[in-house]
Amino acid sequence: MEQFFQQLTNGLAVGGIYALIALGYTMVYGVLKLINFAHGDLFTFGAYLGLTLLTSMALHEHLGPFLGVLVLAVMTMGLVGVMGIILDRVAYRPLRESPRLSAVVSALGASIFLQNTVMLIYGARFQVYPRNILPNIVINLFGLPIPLMRILILLTSVVMMAALYFFIQKTKIGTAIRAAAIDQGAARLMGINVDQVIMIVFLVGPALGGAAGLMVGLYYGQINFTMGWVYGLKAFTAAILGGIGNIPGAMVGGILLGVIEALGAAYISIAWKDGIAFLVLILILIVRPTGLLGERVAEKI
């Protein structure tokens, strides 16, 4: 029983990370109907930039562990967000009016480009995050020893998701994003600056992905330039699982995928971990072809 709860909390933490990355996919997809394959590599950039800032500025020594990591996270998110905007300008904006598959190939090209940029800057070997940035405490929760790190990660991702949900649902810019997602042409006619909306989407989505990268670095302690592929694919799976384009769907999908993976690895076979995740996805899509929270779209004739 204890193993079950350990795996469950682990799955929830990893799921929170997946959900944060999945939000970037789903937001871009919602507005542009584009699978941003380079999103996973922006996440990698988040992890590496976080490491660079951490070792060069040593904020955690000046500001204390918690405030230090918080400031670090904000800085990483800002930098990765700006990279997202540049990515959109260079690789996607010229292709707005072209066939969708062309934009997908441009995204794949951008992904290869970014991945190799990371490799050339930081080298191909694993990079190690310094240990004990955050105090390595184990908290006793209802009689279960759970590492503080796990709780913090889940908590942070939930807070970020709640903030995003509030931003999308309650603010004026969020309303504009939703309008542009429903119908770009109509949104334009209502006086919404769609280009600006797309820019905001490419700021917020990658910023969340960058935060997730930092979290992976802090949680697992080591990062590699190819990890964007794996996490990106998982997060994209999560976004589809929940119904792509749907923001609460990405959150549910991410957490669910993390839990399924952790439990599958523990109780079925660790070697089949990734296979189980995809198998569940396929089974769910057979039953619900547009994901768990995806709406049924009526065919227009």
Add this chain to the structure above:
Amino acid sequence: MKNKRIIIYGILAVALFCSPFFLNRYWVDVLNSVGLYAILGLSLNLIVGDTGLFNLGHAAFYAVGAYTAAILNTTFHIPILWLLPVCGLTAGVFAVVIARPIIHLRGDYLCIVTIGIGEIVRIALINNVFGITGGANGIFGIARPELFGFQIRKPQEFFYLIWFFVAVTVFFFNRLEQSRFGRALNYLRDDEVAAEGSGINTAHYKLAAFALGAVWAGMVGDIFAAKMTIISPESFSFWESVLMFTLIILGGSGSIPGVLLGAFLVAGLPEVFRGFASFRMLLFGGAMVAMMIFRTQGILPPRARTFPIDTVADKTR
């Protein structure tokens, strides 16, 4: 106009035919992998380019073909070229079985499911499923192909085997594209609802395109196994599927000359950039973005079908 095109293609074909006499082993080998990518690209083009199904897991069918060849050849010592139809058949059956329940998924949902199938197949191969795939090390000791008592072993000899297969593939897919079946697929891609309204059984045609593409990929798997003599799961990663997909869109989706050109770009460009050492893949990624921005439709987009007015008038009379 048409004659001019035939002359250009003819000259290119003759140049390619003579190229092994002038190139060293290394470049002939590069041309061999271009050929393999060209056949894989053409088989995927039927699914992605002609039918408009978003398949990013084509490496799975390629892997099924290659492993069928390797297992049957190493355990039962059946000559590898005889296994060509068997490999095609297994890959095709596999495609029908897994695609049947998912073929109705739309666009990006189908994309992630095909990625998932590709990954599941790769993971199954690594985990030595049924104890016959040899795990992460793969299978080695696959026999060289033999043709009329002549053993094919040098890259130059493989060059003619592979490019003969490319020629057959081009002929076959060209005929298919001109046929009623090909037109139905194109209609399906351009407007599914209208196609259904005109009496085209969409699920049936989609499945047929998927299966046929898989059959062809399975046969390429057989040739790949014969050429390498060792196969392992890493040859069938997600990256392979991405390359096959990329070459179609870069060259011009739905266009056979485009796909052939795309194969040269995808297999050839990294070799050309080899001088830049570690910057090679960076440049390749950048080139992909740039090519899409400057040639949105691909480099050689398909030409619209033309029906000369006099033949149409003949038929209606």
